[in-house]
Amino acid sequence: MPELPDVERYRKTAKKCKISDIDRIVVKGTRFVKSSENELNNKFKGKNFKKIIRHGKYLFLQADKSISLVLHFGMTGDLHFLKKDEEEPKYSRCSINFKNNYVLHILSRRKLGSVELTKDAGSFIKENDLGPDALKISRKDFISLLKTKKSMIKTALTNQSDIAGIGNVYADEILYQAKIHPQKSTGQLSEKETDAVYNELHKVLKTAIEANADVSKLPETFLLPSRSKGRHCPGCKGKLESTKIAGRTTFYCPSCQKSPE
Secondary structure, X not given: OOXXXXXXXXXXXXXXXXXXXXXXXXXXXXXXXXXXXXXXXXXXXXXXXXXXXEEOXXXXXXXXXXXXXXXXXXXXXXXXXXEOOOOOOOOEEEEEEEOOOEEEEEEEOOOOOEEEEEOOHHHHHHHOOOOOEOXXXXXXXXXXXXXXXXXXXXXXXXXXXXXXOXXXXXXXXXXXHHOOOOOOEHHHOOHHHHHHHHHHHHHHXXXXXXXXXXXXXXXXXXXXXXXXXXXXXXXXXXXXXXEEXXXXXXXXXXXXXXXXX
């Protein structure tokens, strides 16, 4: 599933469409798009997107103070910004045509995720109980948050109501870099360990953004390029192990990330 670095890449793509007014919107995936084609055109035709905002895993295309499109990319979502005469990408579920002859295609192979309407980003965040964006939460608030949790650290990091943007994959990377076992309870973390998790959260997400969310461009010291069954730790070269946490497959190095007592 696209996580914060992926959606930041989509935000950069969507920024290209700010220069032109909307000509028309075409809906090709009614299960994926929560509003009718007529409604979308009535709301957005002739307007342009003045702000492109990312919060966690969500992208907001704001036309004015009273109407925005909300994009959530599910497991297979993507954005393509192409000239109108270029071949339409496969799995395009909604296309926003602009008067400068460019088109923003919203893709979803498995029709997961959604396109929907909201007044503004702030209203949607509040209504959907999303926590602060992972890159904006302060150290003080992060420490206070973990003190209120009674769960494994991996579960705490991926709870979107507490911190928005971190999913299964980047939680593994953050904990690997911090040398913290994913099953360690938040109550077992020392002050030094909590600081390490906070610091690595920022370092990992910013590094992934700089790499344009391309795993092949991440540093050799990162877990993600090796994050699969049978692979080895990029640090100690020991064999990686996996377990299930809240139904999600979690990878870690048993040597570098000591099991909690």
